[in-house]
Amino acid sequence: MLFDVGRLLHEEFLAVYRAAAADADGWEDAAVAVAHRVGSRLRSGKVPVAHVVVALRSTDRLLTEAMLDDGGDARALASAGTALAAELMSSFCVADDGLADAVLAGGAPDGAAAFYTVVSVRGALVDRVVNAFRRRGTVLRASSGHLLLPVSEGAALALCREVCAEIGGEVWLCVAERPAARVPLARREVDEIDALVSSLGRPPGVYRIDDMLFESALVETPEVRDELDRVVAPLLANPVLVETVLALLEADGNRAVAVRKLFIHRSTIDYRLWQIEELTGLSPVNPRDLAVLGTAIGMSRANAWG
Amino acid sequence: MTTVLDSRLLGDVLRDILRPFDLPPVEDVATRRRLARTLLSGRDNGSFDGLALAYAVIAFCASTEDDAARVLEALRDNADALVLDGVRGGYVLLPCAQDGQLALARDLHARLGLDVWMGVVWASRRDLAAARATAEDVLRVASCRAPGVYELRNVLADFAVLRRPHVAERLVRVIEPVVAQQPLLDALRAFIAEDGNRAAAARRLDIHRSTLDHRLRLIERLTGCRPTSPRALLTLSVALTAHSAPDVPLPRTH
Structure with a gap:
């Protein structure tokens, strides 16, 4: 596939330069997302890096001049150019990406570490999370969106908590560690934990299997799943009772707290219970x-039964 | 015809469908025991004519041999019941319509009035072997709790973990630091036994309420699980089961 690289960059980057020139909120995030999207497209089109560098230079010059003419903020334009260029070029650092996919597929290729902690990301742009990890050490990104950290689960937990705090908002990270040759098992584990955390509506944060142990045992044991279905079936027909259970659970079983949350009388909750x-x-x-x-x-x- | 008579008639019909009519006489304990073992081990090839379509499978154990013997005594004249007895526990098979198993077991338990634990599961005749295994595991979990009748739904989390050794292994690691300190272990056990009621747990241990609170906080620091959260308490309680689920004195079925 042939690309007019200069034109592609011009079209894709225009909006970011405009936002930066106007100093609009959120242009940094947009820059990361756009640059990464364009970068993967150019890489999959096997465009030589040298072409990209030339096109990037002229695009930056053209767009910056155009925006300055319109009275744009020069400092913001300069940092937009740097952010876009850095993100775009990071897509061409293919060595670690190929390694991540190979390790995740179960091969232990040359250059792989002895063990990895696999991290699944939900609720945030993977790019932002990758950048946050990159500032703290080595991170490999697989095409499936999983991240690989060449550190123990304990160390990864601490890193993940820092990254969550930095990014803020609703982010769920799940982690599992395995030796390089058994990384596919770690990937399966994080996917299972993430599915459980998501289906059970657990709050944003960092999770590992220890946090979801008995839930995963429940899901894996067929007779228990069947019994759970039977237990809950008559309850599901009555949303008020479902709401009461969840409110009481959130109140750590404290009826007085649950009553206030539900705006009902004490005797009403007793009857519902x-x-x-x-x-x-x-x-x-x-x-x-x-x-x-x-x-x-x-x-x-x-419907987590799948 | 009155309603009372109607329901009696219905009861008679049900009994005719469910009742075994061709079993060895109640005096022939050995033959009946063999039959129970055959059914519970899943070697029933459908060749026994006199059997019901479905059963309540009750696994039971008692704290003394005498108490166990009295369970058997209570069933001695029941021509419908098949019993496989051990020293301090055993299995009882009672013909039973679906959803009738809990009432049946509770009725038996109430007539005994002893320290007896029961795990009860309903199963059609061809599923008796799986039901026996389930009843045994329910009883294993229940035997750490107050005497009474337990169904799978009462011990779901513990049961699941007993069936998943790799999960049990990790939970044991979580609870080990607590088990290593007797005062903490006692505090946790009492808190669980009193259904999370701190005042009652402190009374049970004969300690001050603030002492109990302090121990619960230590447990949280050691395990990462806050005992006053229902979810975390369930995890801690299941971890204790994983750490020391007792074997129950049940007879072999094969």
Whole structure:
């Protein structure tokens, strides 16, 4: 496939330069996303890096001059150019990308570390997360969107928490460590944890298998899954009771707190709890039964059985 | 015809469908025991005519041999019941319509009034072997709790973990630091036994409420699980089961 690289860059980057010239909010994120998209397109089109560098230079000059003529902010334009160029060129650092895919596929190619922690990313742009990790050390990015860190799970946990705090907002990272030859197992593990965290509606943060242990055991045991379905079926027909279970769970089983959250009278919640026990055979007043009810509701809602 | 009579008639019809009519006499304990073992081990090839279509499978154990013997005594004249007995526990098979198993087991338990634990599962005749294994694991978990009748739904999380050794292994690692310190272990056990009621747990241990709170905070620091959160308490409780699920004194089925 032949590219008019200069034209492609001009068209794609125009909006970013415009936003930067006007100093509009969020142009930095847009720059990262655009540059990465264009970069992968050029790479998959096997465009030589030398061509890209030449095109990048002239595009930057043309766009910067045009924006300056319109009275754009010169400092912002300069940093937009740098951000776009850096992101675009990082797509051409193919060595680590190929390695990530090879390791994730179960090969332990030359240059691979002895072990890796696989990280799954949900809720944030993978590019932003990669950049945040890159500032803290080595990170490989696979085409599946998984990241590989050549560190132990404990060290990766700490890094992930820092990255989550830096990025802020709703980000879920799941981690699992394995020796290089068994990285596919780690990938499966993070995907399973992420599916559970997502279907059970757990808050944003960093998760590993220890945080979801008994839930994963529940999902893996067929007779338990069937029984959970039977327990929760009569409850699902009554949204008010479902809401009551979830509110009570969120209130750590404290009825007074749940009552305030639901805007109902104390005697109303007592009646509902009695109904729940009649329908399910589990007592929401008992914290362990309450946790099982919450898990059953979460799983049935997301239809996590697959 | 009154409604009462109607329901009695219905009851009679149901009993005719479910009731074994061709079993060895109740005096022939050995033959009936052999039959129970055959059914529970899954070697039933359909050649026994007198059997019901579905059963409540009750695995039970007692704290003493005498108590276990009294369970058998309570069933001695029941021509429908098949029993495979061990020293302090055993299996009971009772013909049972679907969803009737809990009432049946509770009725038996209430008549005994002893420290007896029961795990009950309903199964059609061809699924009895799987039901036996489930009843045994339910009983293993239940035997760490108060005496009574338990179904799978009462012990779901613990049961799942017993069936998944790799998960059990990781949970054991989570709880080990707590198990290593007797006061913390006692505090956690009491807190779980009292369904998360701190005042009741402190009374049970005869310690001050703030002492209990302090121990619960230590448990959180050691495990990363906050005992006052229902989800975390379930994880801790399951981890204790994984750490020391007792074997129950049940007879072999094959």
